[in-house]
Amino acid sequence: MADEYSIIDLVTNTVESARTGFIVYKNRSADAEKNNHITIRSLTLNESDYVNTSYINVNVFVKNHDNGMSNIKLMKDIVRTLKKALKSIDHPLGMYWKSRIVWSEPVEGAKEGFDCKNIRLYIITEK
Amino acid sequence: MKKSIVPLWSPFEVEQFYNNLADRADKIIFNMLRGTGEEFVKIARKKKTYQEHSGNLKSSIGYAVIKNGKIINENYEMSDKGFDKKTGISEAKKLVAKLAIENNKGWLLIGMAAMKYAFIVESLHHLDVISSAAEQAEEYIKITSRRIFERIENKEI
Numbered sequence: 232m233a234d235e236y237s238i239i240d241l242v243t244n245t246v247e248s249a250r251t252g253f254i255v256y257k258n259r260s261a262d263a264e265k266n267n268h269i270t271i272r273s274l275t276l277n278e279s280d281y282v283n284t285s286y287i288n289v290n291v292f293v294k295n296h297d298n299g300m301s302n303i304k305l306m307k308d309i310v311r312t313l314k315k316a317l318k319s320i321d322h323p324l325g326m327y328w329k330s331r332i333v334w335s336e337p338v339e340g341a342k343e344g345f346d347c348k349n350i351r352l353y354i355i356t357e358k
Numbered sequence: 359m360k361k362s363i364v365p366l367w368s369p370f371e372v373e374q375f376y377n378n379l380a381d382r383a384d385k386i387i388f389n390m391l392r393g394t395g396e397e398f399v400k401i402a403r404k405k406k407t408y409q410e411h412s413g414n415l416k417s418s419i420g421y422a423v424i425k426n427g428k429i430i431n432e433n434y435e436m437s438d439k440g441f442d443k444k445t446g447i448s449e450a451k452k453l454v455a456k457l458a459i460e461n462n463k464g465w466l467l468i469g470m471a472a473m474k475y476a477f478i479v480e481s482l483h484h485l486d487v488i489s490s491a492a493e494q495a496e497e498y499i500k501i502t503s504r505r506i507f508e509r510i511e512n513k514e515i
Contacts, residue, residue, distance in 0.1 A: 275490045286489050349481035
């Protein structure tokens with residue numbers, strides 16, 4: 232069985248195993264988080280007769296440099312690492328699981344002092 | 359006397375025959391795309407996941423069917439809530455006009471929430487605006503196109 236919670240758990244495990252060095256949060260980050268971090272949260276869960284489908288947001292927050300400039304290199308490295316990991320999400324043996332990255336897009340003005348990139352996942356799994 | 363081969367149809371009749379087939383195919387494609395667009399807006403407009411202040415986000419939900427850059431059919435609807443609403447519809451129309459120019463070959467179905475902040479609402483606030491509607495519309499078009507091909511195979515159309 233894979234409901235929205237277990238889907239988030241599996242995606243989180245994959246993101247953590249990518250060893251980005253970023254703090255990983257399920258749902259939302261701690262208030263006033265000052266460090267680089269990643270949030271993972273479900274957007275939708277659609278239940279049909281045999282499968283569940285879900286969109287997941289993986290948001291990557293990278294701190295700007297002290298002079299306010301974006302840390303483009305770090306963002307590029309982390310997003311590439313994450314995308315590689317998210318292409319093969321580890322799931323229990325025998326569980327039906329299909330997932331793909333829909334897009335990775337910058338989110339303008341997401342949080343002051345940070346650049347943000349949204350990686351959208353689409354997942355089809357068993358009920 | 360040796361008989362020559364007499365064609366059964368004139369070039370004009372052959373052309374007409376192919377044009378008729380093309381017209382029928384166009385009609386089938388159009389109905390399928392329009393049905394998918396209707397399914398998309400029906401689901402997306404029912405969503406109550408986000409609060410409506412200006413009414414623009416909901417009013418910017420719509421669809422358009424385009425053929426060779428020409429808008430054949432479109433559907434916009436002003437939200438019943440919010441203090442503005444008009445901006446949403448005008449943004450949707452602007453987006454369709456832009457995409458129609460950029461994609462001017464063949465058939466195109468656009469399903470949209472045209473306000474730019476729709477992406478923020480979904481990616482940062484994690485509130486579904488059109489994602490599940492798009493998913494279900496995709497499912498609809500898969501099922502419908504499969505049925506159409508089955509009917510063609512069975513010579514029902």
